[in-house]
Amino acid sequence: MRNSSKAATLESKFPLLAIENDCIISKDADVTICFKVRLPELFTVASAEYEAIHSVWFKVIKTLPDFTIVHKQDWFIKENYNPDLSKDDQSFLSKSFERHFNERPFLNHYCYLFITKTSKERMRMQSNFSSLCKGKLIPKEIKDKEIIGRFLEAVDQLERIMNDSGYIHLERMTEDEIAGTSERSGLLEQYLTLSRETHPSLQDIKLGSEEMRIGNNRISMHTLSDTEDLPGTVSSHSRYEKLSTDRSDCLLSFASPVGLLLSCNHIYNQYLFIDNSDENLRQFEKSARNMHSLARYSRANQINKEWIEKYLNEAHSFGLQSIRAHFNVMSWSDNSAELKQLKNDTGSALALMECRPRHNTTDTATLYWAGIPGNAGDFPSEESFYTFIEPALCFFTEETNYQDSPSPFGIKMADRLTGKPIHLDISDLPMKQGIITNRNKFILGPSGSGKSFFTNHMVRQYYEQGAHVLLVDTGNSYQGLCELIKGKTKGEDGVYFTYTEDNPIAFNPFYTDDGVFDIEKRESIKTLILTLWKRDDEPPTRSEEVALSNAVSGYIERIKTDDQHPSFNGFYEYVKDDYQKVLEQKKVREKDFDIANFLNVLEPYYRGGEYDYLLNSEKQLDLLSKRFIVFEIDAIKDHKILFPIVTIIIMEVFINKMRRLKGVRKLILIEEAWKAIAKEGMAEYIKYLFKTVRKFFGEAIVVTQEVDDIIQSPIVKESIINNSDCKILLDQRKYMNKFDDIQAMLGLTDKEKSQVLSINMNNDPRRLYKEVWIGLGGTHSAVYATEVSTEEYLAYTTEETEKMEVMNLASELDGNVEHAIKRISLSRIKSNRKDN
Known part of the structure; x- marks a missing residue:
């Protein structure tokens, strides 16, 4: 049987004419300016900040001229983490970390903003006038250059207001980023193939009434295009129940269910159509009069008249600008079973927003076509609804996934939502940006909260990046890591001191x-x-x-x-x-x-x-050249004379490094030993250390697990907390009833309190990790996951039986801890595969 379907070339139907001065020019003479948008990170925005972001959007929309279309397009693409294992200087544990996350799937987010200047006639066109339905597109001429000039000025003003807000950053897209180059694909190519690969191949696009397909990918479209489908009330943000408690609220944007929380390949399109507001209201006045005259024939006419009058009263009472809006979620899959699941998931996400899910099969093709960057003028007007700017903006997504720090120095953590590794700088970059004034850190976490794993993970990465690390421990927490370093450096580094009567410090x-x-x-x-x-x-x-x-x-x-x-x-x-x-x-x-x-x-x-x-x-103690030193003083921690003196001896070793190692990063981490040097007679010592270390490219870190210690000791507050701009907290649910005191002591905001109390509340059972909260300077904070490989786990573990297993096997292998860890790790991985 012959294929009777009609076919056309993309070239003959393509609605865009050219890209000039980084602007997209359509064949219907629409001009579009494109921006890449950087939003705040997920779970880091408070109620007042959401209101401020909403207010900034409102201001910039008000600056745009009539017959402008604001099109915000959020891409959510499933990707896999590709580790970099090619570095020659990577350590055994760094490579094991990267291998552990190899091919880890995660949802990546890309956000764009397209501002299109079109005409009154184009704004009113319906789906049957789409460029898809035309036989041949004849380019039109831009007639009024003055209108375009004013439009460009308004967009420049929009960009300036947005970037000055400090919440959202806009970056103008260049011609190469829009159209692509020989080395990389552009945004247009990515949209037409629904792929962000380097050079995706263009495939057939099938546009049908029952199904739309791009290559093997079938598209599912859910739309919000009718006021009947909208919730009764909207707001700039909503409470995320899974991470909220009766004492704290975790907040996300109102549209977050169709953003990062919808875990599938999808694009969320948000359109605002800025008509002439006065003309819109005149049309509504006329419509209301018509409804009134016809009210006797139909109760529906009476109800419609009342709704129109409410809309008019709102507009005139508060001076609101009448606009049209449309929102749609476009998801896709090449698997029919998965596509069915996507439809259900998208419908559920819209239901969480209290919207009525509407699976659109009628206008899928024209909506997809209008979603081409720069082609918003082709949008079918019957798919939009009348509203005001403020409620329409509530449907904008306002957060992105965690971003890597643009800094060569840092530590590797994991995204708490997807488990993707994150490069995080909590020392140098925040200092350069003025977020913190010192690199000191205060760590609080009860027993079993994952404190030792986090500190091991952090100091190991500091050491591998050239820092001198000195640790004062009272529980053998760093013995495994120290022995591993000692074996790797053939005894040149990894010095482990334990106080004994025969060999005292x-x-x-x-x-x-x-x-x-x-x-x-x-x-x-x-x-x-x-x-x-x-x-x-x-x-x-x-x-x-x-x-x-x-x-x-x-x-x-x-x-x-x-x-x-x-x-x-x-x-x-x-x-x-x-x-x-x-x-x-x-x-x-x-x-x-x-x-x-x-x-x-x-x-x-x-x-x-x-x-x-x-x-x-x-x-x-010739320790100046040793870069990893552990003083384990558990044997004398209760000795009233020896403990404080030995602690000060150790501090003297660090201060010697501090004074003499110019331009070298230095780190001292003090576990429970800080209690000995935080008493009245020695308060000056710790005050001196915490105030002076920053001048020598160093940082002092104090770790504690007893909440009463920080609440009751004024020395801790004056010396340690006030001079530690980076605060790190682990699971505090044991101290839920005391947390108000901790909040006051640490000077945490309500947003930071909510973040801390959300730790480990919604962990993925398929992954083994503990969460940790990191706050910088009282202004930047987030919760991250400490997830490590099996090899790192064996190096960091404080479980006595596991440590003994590693050390006993190492003794059989001529003291080679690395080989012992590799062998045990391999055996555990094989065992897990059998169990699964």
């Missing part, structure tokens, strides 16, 4: 490699001695501080002049002999500085004392 506070005692070194020594001397609840007087400062300065001068070996023993003897004589000469009273008491308290650290080994080390 010791140092010499008066030793410097270069003999230079700068301000930082002197302050460090004074803080240490003050800690040994005074109790937590016994702050020094002003005269005692001066006396101690003079004693330290005097001993340092003695070292320089006498060329003697510096040590704490030497300092003690100097104070006992020479400095005591100086005080006698100055007639310093005992109540101002009790030197006998001072020497008596410091005697246990002097030669022959109980702790004489702590501060008189003959060998120095």
